[in-house]
Amino acid sequence: MPESHRRTRSKGYGAISATRESRPAGERTKVVSRTGPHRSESVRLAVLNAADDLLVERGFAALTIEGIAQRAGVAKQTIYRWWKSKVDILLDTLTDDARDALQWHPAEGDSAEEALSAHLRRVSDFFEEPAGRVLQALLGHAQLDEDTAKSLRAGFLKDQRALDTAGLREVLAREDVTVDDSGLDLLVDMMLGPLYYRALLFGSPIDKGLVDTTARVTLALARELSAARS
Amino acid sequence: MPESHRRTRSKGYGAISATRESRPAGERTKVVSRTGPHRSESVRLAVLNAADDLLVERGFAALTIEGIAQRAGVAKQTIYRWWKSKVDILLDTLTDDARDALQWHPAEGDSAEEALSAHLRRVSDFFEEPAGRVLQALLGHAQLDEDTAKSLRAGFLKDQRALDTAGLREVLAREDVTVDDSGLDLLVDMMLGPLYYRALLFGSPIDKGLVDTTARVTLALARELSAARS
């Protein structure tokens, strides 16, 4: 039995935040006084790990609820009790795993352009990692299924967008470049678009030239927008 | 039974070129001495129309070979005789339909920036059309299935990339901006990336600001690269 490639699952999340997707916040009111057994955390982890192990090993098409159940040593019904579909499971793993990898942590001494380049490099690399595969699969499935698209946009993508906007703003502020919200929106699209485009359409590893150029062009545009403001 | 939204399918392609994907060139030698009826063109059209009608009406998940066969009034085996899978059928419809819509035809009197903007506007609109839905579905499926990715990249995406490179070069030439091949590659990514990013990740209609900015930034970068050459 292969050790899961993920090590950090059990670290850094409580049951509540981590199960956001399967136990929406609004439902919490219902859970006033509960007697009887509680949801097993070990089951939850086994399922999440089984799911993205299988995704990485065999691909999305070969990912089945029955396969996940078997690999996790769990009954099918237990999966259906907490998740609506295999996509719902993957959305859960995403919350745990992808968030860290796509975080902005610009190095202290870097210039704005260096910081941007470094971040974009990390985004590029992300697509090669297991968590990146999960995001890729979900983005793919979102093209095929409107519900998936909705969930993904309302959850992960919205949050990530906020992080990216904030991160970019902060980096620009280092060089006193300030851009309003609509400008930042534009900049984020200009900055991330080319990377996702290459990754999703051509699947090729993203070359350093594209990353650096993107960073440089984004910064140039930001300066232009900043100047126009004053 | 709804009239298919496609009208131009039967025009402008012969059976041979259009079925490139399902009948590879090497197989043509086999068709030397043939008895019995030939492939029915009406069957081919019925299948292609049924497939993308169903895709648009019910979505990719509900698209099944049996459903297509029924809708087309065709036996399942007939489909399997000519196509390997439902994805193969969609690849076929794409060849027929998407090519036109993503063609470059810059207006005579336009400036480079106007021409770029106009083309990008058309790309943006394309995602709303039926043919755009087909491409979206195939791009989605390509994230989930390596074979689909290969076929799509080796066929449609490669051709389209060539068209885009050539189109961009031609438009830039209008203002004596000349960029080498690797530069054009970069420019195409910068130009189309943001549009695909918004369309695939957020599904929102692409606003004019993004299109115009992308055109302007691309042109600026092109000039820079051109200057660096001389």
Next chain:
Amino acid sequence: MPESHRRTRSKGYGAISATRESRPAGERTKVVSRTGPHRSESVRLAVLNAADDLLVERGFAALTIEGIAQRAGVAKQTIYRWWKSKVDILLDTLTDDARDALQWHPAEGDSAEEALSAHLRRVSDFFEEPAGRVLQALLGHAQLDEDTAKSLRAGFLKDQRALDTAGLREVLAREDVTVDDSGLDLLVDMMLGPLYYRALLFGSPIDKGLVDTTARVTLALARELSAARS
């Protein structure tokens, strides 16, 4: 919520005798030092009533432990604590309900033939009643499951057989017809066989002709056997 058709459940039995099947005598030794609450009689009744209400309303196939638990407002585990299976529950209801209905109480002034006819008439009618449905279901299930067959034969059927033998002997004695035990066995089969045959195989209401003929033939045979003895 429908009022149960049974009214007499709570009358005339103690918890001990009634739960014979689920608490065998040998187990009583275990109950040496007991603290905590005792078995709730209201739970027991709720389960028994729920079970045969559901049996009559929806049939045996739709009778599930979970359904009974829900209808009775009882936890599943509580049922499993006291009964082994839904069949075990039905066996319990049978003990309460069927015994009365199949009792012999020959009217004082009746001739043997009148008494026999009257009793057989009551047997016929029994199959239309709720308690008769329970017996029918158990007899049916006994054909499918050897354990059920064993329990039913060792319990209800054995007791009932004894009642029928005694009842018949007593009625015959009124006219000084005396038959030995093996003869009585034969007579009981001849007397009840046709009724059960019609009820179980054809499900049709049993007509008076059959009942009277059966009574008459049984009596004739009894006289013959009695004569042969002396």
Next chain:
Amino acid sequence: MPESHRRTRSKGYGAISATRESRPAGERTKVVSRTGPHRSESVRLAVLNAADDLLVERGFAALTIEGIAQRAGVAKQTIYRWWKSKVDILLDTLTDDARDALQWHPAEGDSAEEALSAHLRRVSDFFEEPAGRVLQALLGHAQLDEDTAKSLRAGFLKDQRALDTAGLREVLAREDVTVDDSGLDLLVDMMLGPLYYRALLFGSPIDKGLVDTTARVTLALARELSAARS
């Protein structure tokens, strides 16, 4: 893999008569001009044999569609294409197997009583045979499920009743005993009732005494009815 205990399945029925239950006569009009594959007879036999082998080996409760499919080497869907349920399959095996065993073939030189006794002896023995187990299971299930009851009564039981009435009439005619139809109905109940009663309720092998007495009493009653007519 055990050789099925049935040897006569493939003998003595055509596809049409044998599939009465799954292809009702009224449907034949639909089968006007049929192209495409036909129902596989070998599949049909494999399923019927698997079903009653399993019934005899493991009992009705352990008889599952999946088990039958596996044992027969057949896909589950293939079973559902032709039969509605496991009960429907058993009804089909009954048509093939039980009919012969319950046929009347009175020996030429026998007296009426000898002929009756001989026939009833064969009925008694039938319950021990595999085909008897099938009938027992179906009779059992008919007590639990109204649909089963209907099918069984409308098919097998109705036919068998007709055979029994005719057989009895013929045997009585040997000694110039003639009884009208309603009388015969009564006689059949009197004759078979005790046997089924013992077999179904007590499951014990039926002793010779009961068989002979039943035959004798039936004949006596028949003579009485015959006399009353003239």
Next chain:
DNA sequence: CATTAAGCGAGACGGTACGTCCCGTCTTGTC
């Protein structure tokens, strides 16, 4: 009279079988 073990409602869990959908292959008969 507090202790403490059982009864109990609730329901999570590992399972099995259900009946359905669709896959891709194969067979039959028609044109």
Next chain:
DNA sequence: GACAAGACGGGACGTACCGTCTCGCTTAATG
């Protein structure tokens, strides 16, 4: 030989209950 029709072996689906197992509360005899 292409084609319509559709039977077939197969795999996964999502559902219904099974019987076992905690969990946290309530209750009643015993120490």
